[in-house]
Amino acid sequence: MTPVETFVKKYLRQRVLPTIWCGGCGLGTVMRVIIKAFDDLSIDQNKLVVVSGIGCSSRMVGYMDTNTVHTTHGRALPVATGIKLAHPELEVVVIMGDGDGTAIGGNHLIHASRRNINLNVFLLNNGNYGMTSGQVSPMTPHAWYASTSPFGNLEHAFHLCDMVKSAGATYIARTTSFHYMQAVRLAKEVLEHKGFAFLEFYFQCPTYFGRFNEMTDAPTMLDWFKKHAVRYNPENPRELEKGQFYVGKLWEDNTKDEYTDLYAKLCDRAKEMMQVAK
Amino acid sequence: MSNAKGRTLLLQGNESCAMGAIYAGCRFFGGYPITPSTEIAEHLARKLPIVGGAFIQMEDEIASISSIIGSSLTGTKAMTATSGPGFSLMQENLGLAAVLEAPIVIVNIMRSGASTGHPTGTGQGDLMQSRWGTHSDHPAVALAPATSQEMFDLTVKAFNIAEKLRVPVVLLPEAVVGHIREAVYIPAEGEMEVLDRARPEAYEDYRFFNRDESGVAHPPDLGTGFRPHYTGLTHDETGFFTGIPDKVNEFAVGLNSKIELNREFLTDYCEEAVEDADVVLVSFGVTSRACAHVARDLRGNGVKAGYFRPRIVWPFPDERLRQIARKAHTFIVPELNLGMMRGEVERIVGPGKRVVGINRVDGTMLTLERMQKEVQEVLN
Numbered sequence: 001m002t003p004v005e006t007f008v009k010k011y012l013r014q015r016v017l018p019t020i021w022c023g024g025c026g027l028g029t030v031m032r033v034i035i036k037a038f039d040d041l042s043i044d045q046n047k048l049v050v051v052s053g054i055g056c057s058s059r060m061v062g063y064m065d066t067n068t069v070h071t072t073h074g075r076a077l078p079v080a081t082g083i084k085l086a087h088p089e090l091e092v093v094v095i096m097g098d099g100d101g102t103a104i105g106g107n108h109l110i111h112a113s114r115r116n117i118n119l120n121v122f123l124l125n126n127g128n129y130g131m132t133s134g135q136v137s138p139m140t141p142h143a144w145y146a147s148t149s150p151f152g153n154l155e156h157a158f159h160l161c162d163m164v165k166s167a168g169a170t171y172i173a174r175t176t177s178f179h180y181m182q183a184v185r186l187a188k189e190v191l192e193h194k195g196f197a198f199l200e201f202y203f204q205c206p207t208y209f210g211r212f213n214e215m216t217d218a219p220t221m222l223d224w225f226k227k228h229a230v231r232y233n234p235e236n237p238r239e240l241e242k243g244q245f246y247v248g249k250l251w252e253d254n255t256k257d258e259y260t261d262l263y264a265k266l267c268d269r270a271k272e273m274m275q276v277a278k
Numbered sequence: 279m280s281n282a283k284g285r286t287l288l289l290q291g292n293e294s295c296a297m298g299a300i301y302a303g304c305r306f307f308g309g310y311p312i313t314p315s316t317e318i319a320e321h322l323a324r325k326l327p328i329v330g331g332a333f334i335q336m337e338d339e340i341a342s343i344s345s346i347i348g349s350s351l352t353g354t355k356a357m358t359a360t361s362g363p364g365f366s367l368m369q370e371n372l373g374l375a376a377v378l379e380a381p382i383v384i385v386n387i388m389r390s391g392a393s394t395g396h397p398t399g400t401g402q403g404d405l406m407q408s409r410w411g412t413h414s415d416h417p418a419v420a421l422a423p424a425t426s427q428e429m430f431d432l433t434v435k436a437f438n439i440a441e442k443l444r445v446p447v448v449l450l451p452e453a454v455v456g457h458i459r460e461a462v463y464i465p466a467e468g469e470m471e472v473l474d475r476a477r478p479e480a481y482e483d484y485r486f487f488n489r490d491e492s493g494v495a496h497p498p499d500l501g502t503g504f505r506p507h508y509t510g511l512t513h514d515e516t517g518f519f520t521g522i523p524d525k526v527n528e529f530a531v532g533l534n535s536k537i538e539l540n541r542e543f544l545t546d547y548c549e550e551a552v553e554d555a556d557v558v559l560v561s562f563g564v565t566s567r568a569c570a571h572v573a574r575d576l577r578g579n580g581v582k583a584g585y586f587r588p589r590i591v592w593p594f595p596d597e598r599l600r601q602i603a604r605k606a607h608t609f610i611v612p613e614l615n616l617g618m619m620r621g622e623v624e625r626i627v628g629p630g631k632r633v634v635g636i637n638r639v640d641g642t643m644l645t646l647e648r649m650q651k652e653v654q655e656v657l658n
Contacts, residue, residue, distance in 0.1 A: 071347075267330070
C-alpha cells in the first residue's frame with residue numbers, strides 16, 4: 001500500500017492527462033478503483049497488459065501506465081485471449097463498455113466465459129452508448145429512454161451476470177461507482193481469481209443516460225445506485241423489488257481448471273505421446 | 279534440390295503451408311473451420327503443442343484474427359487460415375493489424391463465388407479483397423503460391439515480410455493449390471532465411487512508433503518493460519491519438535510509405551521469354567501453371583509469346599510489367615474471376631495495348647486445352 005498521490009502517479013500516464021470524459025462521468029472513479037486494486041496487490045506494471053475495445057470506457061487504457069491495447073469495437077476479449085495464451089505469465093485485464101461487451105462483442109463474451117481463461121474482465125455499464133451521444137444499448141432497461149429509443153426502449157436488458165454464469169465464468173460480481181470500498185475489494189478478488197473473472201460495474205453517465213431519464217447530474221445518479229443496490233448474501237438472498245439489483249460477489253467456482261493451465265498440460269501430454277511414438 | 283540436408287515429402291498444399299509456418303517460427307494459430315482451409319488448422323493443432331506453440335479454435339473469424347494480433351503484440355509469430363467468407367469477416371481487424379503495425383499472416387484459400395458460393399470449387403475472386411477489403415488507405419501485401427512447394431516457400435516469405443515491415447501479410451492460394459498433393463522439399467534448419475522483427479533496446483521520449491528510413495516503426499513487444507500504448511486510432515510517434523491534421527497526414531502517409539520504400543524487397547515474379555515477346559500471358563497462382571505451357575506452345579508455332587506471373591501480387595510489380603509492355607502489344611490475362619487482374623494490367627500497360635481476359639467462374643480450372651483454344655481465338 002502506498003499513499004494516494006503515489007499510487008495515482010504510479011499507475012497513470014500523467015503526460016496524457018486530463019481525460020476526455022464529461023464532467024460528472026463515473027469513469028474517473030472506476031479508473032481509481034482499478035488502479036487502487038493494482039496497487040493493493042502490488043501488480044508489476046511491466047507484466048500487466050490492459051486491453052479495451054471502443055467507447056468511453058475503453059479510452060481508460062490510454063491513461064494507465066502499463067502495457068495497453070486499444071483495439072476495435074467489441075474485440076478486446078479475443079485480442080486479450082491471444083495475449084494471455086501466448087504469454088500466460090502476463091496479467092491480462094480487459095476493460096469494455098456495455099455496448100462494446102454485450103452488443104458487438106457479445107459473442108466473444110460468452111465464449112471467453114466458456115473457456116474459463118484467466119482474464120480479469122471489467123464490464124463498465126452506463127446503460128447507453130455515451131461516445132456516440134446516448135443511443136440505446138442492450139443494457140438500457142426496458143421502457144427507459146435514449147436518443148434512439150425516444151418513446152421508450154421496447155427491448156429488455158440482458159441479465160448479464162446470469163448470462164456469463166451460464167456461459168461458464170468462474171468469478172462474477174457486480175458493483176457501482178457509488179460503492180467505492182466494495183468496488184475496490186471486488187476488483188482485487190477479480191485480479192486474484194484464477195479463471196475467467198467478471199465484474200459488472202455500473203457507473204453514472206449524467207450527460208446522456210441521465211439526461212434522457214430525469215437524472216441530469218452525478219449525485220442524482222449515484223443516489224439512484226445507492227437506493228436500488230441490494231447487497232447479495234447467498235445464505236439469505238432477498239427478493240428484489242422493481243428496479244433493484246444485487247451488488248457484491250455473486251458467484252465463485254474454483255473447481256474448474258483454468259484454460260492456459262489446461263493448455264500447458266496438453267502440451268506435456270502431446271510431447272509424451274511423441275516420445276512414445278518414436 | 280542439390281542440398282541433401284533437407285527432405286522431400288509428398289504433401290498436400292495446406293500441410294505444406296502449415297509446415298512452412300512452423301519453419302518460419304510461427305508459434306500461435308487462432309482459427310475457425312472453413313473449407314477449403316481447414317487442414318491447416320488440423321495440422322497445426324497437432325504440431326504446435328509439440329514445438330512449444332499455442333493453438334486455439336476461436337468462436338468466429340473476427341475472433342481468430344483478433345487472437346493472432348494479441349499474440350503478435352507479445353512478440354509471438356502468429357497465423358490464421360480461412361477462406362472467402364471468413365476473410366470477409368477478418369477485414370475489420372486486418373485494418374487494425376496494419377495500424378498497430380502488428381506482424382501477422384493470414385492464409386486465405388480462395389474458393390469460388392460471392393457469399394457462401396461454392397465452397398469446394400476453386401477461384402481467384404479475392405484478389406481485390408486482399409488489396410482493398412478493409413476500409414481506407416493501408417499497406418497491403420499478398421502472395422500467390424501456385425504449387426505445394428510454394429505453399430511452403432511463400433509461407434516462410436510471408437512471415438519474413440510481416441516481421442521485417444510490420445505489416446499483415448496475406449497468402450492467397452486457390453482451393454486447388456491448398457488441396458493438391460505434390461513433392462515438397464523441406465529445407466533443413468538454417469537453410470532458408472527466417473527473419474525476426476527488430477527489437478530496439480531503447481526508445482527516446484516514449485516515441486515507440488518512430489519510423490526508420492525504410493518507413494517501418496518498431497514498437498516494443500508487450501510485457502518487455504517499455505509499457506507502450508497501441509491504438510487503432512490515428513496516432514503520432516508516441517502511439518497516442520492525434521487529430522491534428524498535419525500529424526494525421528504524417529501517420530497515414532508514413533504507414534503507407536512502407537510499401538513504396540520497400541518495393542525491391544516486395545517484388546517477386548516469374549517470367550519466361552518476355553524480352554522479345556509480342557504476346558504475353560499474365561497470370562497468377564494456379565492459373566499460371568497452364569500459361570507457361572501455352573506460351574511455350576505458341577513459341578513452337580512461331581508466335582513470339584512469353585508469360586509473366588507475380589508471386590507477390592500486392593504490391594503489383596508495375597515496373598517490370600511496364601518494361602515488358604515497351605515491346606509486347608498483346609496481353610492475355612487468364613484468371614478465375616471476371617477480370618480483376620486484367621484491370622491492373624490495363625492500368626499498367628496503358629492505352630494502345632491490347633489486353634484480353636480469359637475468365638472462368640464455374641468453380642473449375644482453366645484447362646490447358648481451353649486456354650489454348652481461347653488464346654488462339656484472341657490471336658486469330
